Amino acid sequence: MALAPTTEIRLMLAGVAYFILFLDWLAMLGANMAVRWFSPLLLLIGVVLGVNQVALGIQSDGGRCLRVDSARRLHSPRKLKIPDRCDYRSIPL
DSSP states (O other): OTTOOSHHHHHHHHHHHHHHHHHHHHHHHHHHHHHHHHHHHHHHHHHHHHHHHHHHHHHTSTTSOOOTTHHHHHTOSSOOOOOSSOOGGGSOO
């Protein structure tokens, strides 16, 4: 308010600030209603993005052959040789 030299300008600035706060309050009410209605859709989008993030993390594992079935390999009775680098074209899908 130090930049507003007159009372009229101060009241106008206060009115604009309160109007912006009122619009923000209305937007929050609308957002609460929208989240209540779209929460299953937002949950589904969150799950899809989470699975994509895990898949990208597995894909870019530093050039090592990290496989999804590595838990089965740990409990396998035979020794498996895992190379330092691997050619992804040779991995059977």
